[in-house]
Amino acid sequence: LIVTFMIIALTIVGIRISNKADQSIMMVGMSKETAHQLGTPITSLLAWVEILKMENYNPEITCEVEKDVTRLVQITDRFSRIGNKPELKPENLGPVLSKSIDYLRSRTSSNVNYTVEIPENSSIIVPMCIPLIEWVVENIVKNAIDAMQGKGSIHLRLIDSGSNAVIEISDTGKGIPKRNFKTVFKPGYTTKKHGWGLGLSLAQRIVNDYHKGKIIVKSSEPGKGTTFKITLPKK
Template sequence: MFKQYIGWKFVLAAIAVIIIVTTIWFVSNLSSNIRAEERKKVATWVAANRELLRASPDANLNLAIEIITNNTTIPLILTDENGTILDSRNLDSIRIAQHPDYLREQLRAFKRQHPPFIMEVDAHRKQYNFIYYGDSLILKQIRYYPYVQLIVVILFIGIVLFALSSTNRATQNQVWVGLAKETAHQLGTPLSSMEAWLEILRENEANGQIVTELSKDVDRLKLITDRFSKIGSVPKLEEKDIVLQIENMTNYIRKRAPQKVLFAVHSKETELPAMISPPLFDWVVENLLKNALDAMEGKGKIDITIDNHPTFITIDVADTGKGIPKMNFEKVFKPGFSTKKRGWGLGLSLARRIIEEYHKGRLYIKSSDTSKGTVFRILLRK
């Protein structure tokens, strides 16, 4: 599924590039052709004006007049030799009336766009007029068309990729939820059998120590089964003391961690109520602590810092392990990503799901350094 999704991204990107390059090439040629046609039209318009100036009183000037009046698209500015504006056509008359500098600004723009046509007014006095012209509205629209199309293509690809990503994420969630529930279901049968055997062992007082230890393991398996069964369903949130909850889980992990690893819980508050699902929240904390232990490889320190803010609570889990490269900050939360030789890479993915979807909070890497370790942050909103 993931490789297929990546493949689709490259296919869509390639199609987008082909469309854009083809469009730019086609529009560039079209613009050049239209620009050439417009210059011919302006040349014809200039020739018609020359005809009017040179014509005798009885000459038939209908064609010249028609050519002059038919130009309704190409903007023109007529100046004398000194640059004084004598006339203009196809420009915004309202802006001409409201802004005295409008014609002068357009003239400067026209000079940059095209060389002028020179029209002889008086051969004896050697008087000449200059006709400057700009691009028509349709040429401007065609010129901007590739950029509009580029935006449309980008939006289209973005929507398609978002849809593919959402579908891929939904499929992954269904797989993980189904796996979790099936695991809980499969654990149920041997747990029932183990509880029955415990009752038989309790009948003999000589088995007291064995029964005690087995009971702890059975309770632990029950807790794991309960956690898996809650994945995919909306858990019931309860008001619990978050400080006590974290201290209990830290003590549990401390007993099972190497002796060279030190644990410390820091909180200015002795009690801090928060709405959580105790078994699922414990799972998140346990997962972060176990990841920290794996990163330190048997020695170091784990600090859990709880801070109370006006609208939220933060829990920082800091270790002195080998750190995480910045490029993997988001990858570590993706299902299947793991740096361990053994493991499915589901722990952090499920932990984020529990915090963000069930508790409406956030779980992310606050900071990481290969020489100092990593800090994971849980943010719970009040």
């Protein structure tokens, strides 16, 4: 309860802060504290996974649980280092995106239809921190699923655009009013009954500040859906 209250209080303060530098400090603090608080439960989950293995529990289920916990470990590790410059390595972006969508597809309702458009037999190499880029994609997709109320279509498209790689993620959700195209990236913005409205703000920080790219709402039409555009430099 104390942790929850603290995070909510920090969020309220963050919403009221207009200075970008102060918002940055607030975001770093919240990311590190969240990672710290997740540490103990994740360690416990890792122990339970080992117990499941020892007791020969359903191998398929155990494997999937282990994948999820391992992913949590990676994300928590990166969040604990938010504020520090991440190590970017040249990676082939296509397989990273395919893996993220496969992961989400296996964990969401069959009422959500995924389509992926990635150039065949092409390597689009981008300097990146894979866990952070995966998190950005998953955050946008999860927001899209919420906007579609768990039913609709999501289309991810990767474009080789000269010196940049462009990712477009489209949904068939309720849409975003044009006046909010920039507001959605501010800390505290949310249309959900639950949540702190920090996901897209952190996604923007990861793309713009850490990867020197850009994330925007490319287009949106109320009642028809939204397209987010992420541009990442190849060098």
